Amino acid sequence: MRGRRVWLLSVSLADLLFLYLPIGVLILFSFNASRLSATWQGFTFQWYRALAADEALMASLQNSLLVASVSTMIATVLGMSAAVSLERFQFRRQQVVEGAMLLPLVMPEVMMGVALMLFFVTIKLPLSLVTVTLGHAAFNLPVVMVMVRARLRKLDPGLEEAARDLGATPWQAFQRVTLPLLMPAMIGAALMAFTISFDDFIVTFFTAGPGSTTLPLRVYSMVRSGVSPVINALSAMLVVMSMALIGLSLLLQRTGSMKN
């Protein structure tokens, strides 16, 4: 018995090590004074300073923030309305619509990327931050829908019904009762969508045009030019940021479920 427990534990810890090693290494070596070598040669902030001075990088950061914000807003509004439609109403061919809305989640990104590129070329819409945003909103819509719907399912529809019995219109009932309860989940979903959009590479790669280099695209061309501690510093910052955003998203979801 004990032997097996120990074995399970060691494999699990080994797995965790495997998962965290690369990230840990990146963060650690972003402070390494040596440029290429894997041996420790002193602690420094110089790579972070170089990052701040990199104008093209800052511009790409701006682009990423812009695209993520706008596409998240669109995806949240649309995703929410889809979640409410599927959960609180009935209509014919509901299964089909459900399946259709889940499809983007399993579609390989390279396919979405090339499909969108072909689409924009065919309708003669020039590639730009606009096309990137349209694509991001499309693949984030199902993400928001799934997350909001999961929360919606656990809410008591009786609360809304009670509000209606008391004279509220369906919209008022929704706005005053369900929506506040849904808020943490909505914000959580929005944060998740924001992170996904911010980190997206493949779809952006195919739909970006002049001046629409986002941060991941810039990272990609930096990485293609070789390994460098500046990339380590950038990666470390991206990791910390992602973890913070997702931590926040989860915290909000947990708060939401505790309130209920």
Place this chain on the structure above:
Amino acid sequence: MTPSDSSTDMPRRAPLPRLPGWLLMPSLAWLGIFFFIPLLLVLVISFAARGTYGGVEWTFSLANYATLLDPLYLTIFVRSLALALGTTAFCLLLGFPLAYYIARAPLRWQGIWLLLVMIPFWTNFLVRTYAWMFILRTEGLMNTVLMNLGLVASPVEILYTDGAILIGLVYGYLPFMVLPLYAALARLDYSLVEAAWDLYASAWNVFWRVILPLTKPGVIAGCILVFIPSLGAFITPDLLGGARTMMLGNLIQHEYLVVRDWPFGSAISFVLMALVLLGMMVYLEVDRGRGDGRRPSVW
């Protein structure tokens, strides 16, 4: 991520009202325009031909699909399938003990373990791939450590090989395997396992004859969730494979952005999509086969 469980769903008390059109239309329209129509376009273009320097000549022929039957391209399909299968196998190997351990851990620790497993996944995929480049290169961390420990005489050249790609893919998709496995293992009736132990079954038999059959849906779910994305993987083979290897994802990108043969690239995309849909149908069938009609447990 809280352990998924549909028993806390509220029971329905009244029939649902009819859907007002304006509620669902915007999201359906958005997906229609920016997802389904583009995919349809891919299908249509796959029947066309390429102009001299790229672009599309609007003819209709099955030539592109016929070209795909060439052994050269079939090799690519087979290689991608093999790599995806290898990734799935390793994820299963590494993920099962982990999922089992978490499922058997005290309840309050389970959430924390799951969180720990998911966190790396939420960081930027490029960053994680780059991390492996940093570790696996000739003068990278792995070789420095191995040589300092005297385990190897000269550096292990693993970067820019299929091995590096495998490591990268397993790393990227391990959480996708662990979560469904955990969900299935959490639902496992452990008394059956205990009974097997009481009957002096060997560890292997307990696993193979009791645990595995009972968690089969979870195993299959995990396998599909790893297999499908690995098929379409593009960055990992590109960065960790050094432009020497081609998987389906790279081939598609190659045809679109390098050779500029959009019709042919579209044909390949469509075959990939067919494989994806096939995988999805298998998953849904297995899930439905659980007999209780509940929704896929992963969501």
Place this chain on the structure above:
Amino acid sequence: MLCACQPTPEDVPKNTPKTGADATSRAATTLHYFTWTDYVSEDLLNAFGKANGVKVVVDTFSSNEELLAKLQSGATGYDVTVPSDFMVSIMVKQGLLAELDLAKIPNVGLVEERLQHLPFDPENRYSIPYLWGTVGIGYDSNVIPAEPESWAVLWDPRYKGRISMLNDQRELFGAALRAMGQSANAKDPKIIEQAKAKLVSQKPLVKTYSSDNYDQLLVSGEVALAHGWGGAVARAMVERPSIKYVVPKEGATIWSDCLVVLKTSRNRELAMRFINFLLDRDVAARTTNRLLFASSNREAKPLVLAPLRQNPAVYPPDSTFDRLEWITDVGEAIKLYDRAWTELKLR
């Protein structure tokens, strides 16, 4: 009624700093510059931006095919780009380029003799050579003490796993074709097949195909031999002096990347002014000093740092010229190259 004191673009002499009033009298414009990954020098671009009150936005690519693909897939907002010689003729055929008004680009008269009247655009109607050089082999003399004379060194099994080749379709096949004693512009399907077979036989020896980071790979010692453009190898030489450059005896390609204005550009005046700026003698010299690629401006050469002037990776010595060849558009035969290239990558 137009105010006569409003400066028009043609009146303004190039490179004079704008006063605050002039800068704001023209709406803030952006110049979109699409160029090779190793051609970006931020200070020079900022200098132009400040002098003209505009913002220069740069995007990069690492192969001619990538450039063409991006333009064909609807990236129409670029103003200036830098295709290689043969790609200029392809882009002209595809109607992608705007005609240049050479009156607005006086520096065109300062282009090197050798780079004037190039076959793909003899009158400089669409393009002006910007940077030029050769393709050859960068190698670490610590690993290979005797200078390799032939392309065959890249096929030498002794260096298995320590070779990097350009990830550029025409250049990669060009290397194989020249090694076979053929022209890099072969159109015969049989010869292209042979070149492909030669490259396939080489593949097990090749560590990676890269047009971006082979200089880094040379410096870090991950490869001992790199098929590459001279300037990038020159950069590697700076960081690791044991690295040297050679143009094999069978011959190699001479290339020139040319500045062009895209037909879809909405700032043609500004674009041409930018081209003129880049060709200016001082700017050109600074460019060569910074990027380590030779400029097309002959008056810039005396201003370039001496070690660079004498570096064969930057300025090819006269003796090499008889074995250099320009890559030209091969017309329909490009489909053969495309198919062979894919097959090579798939093996």
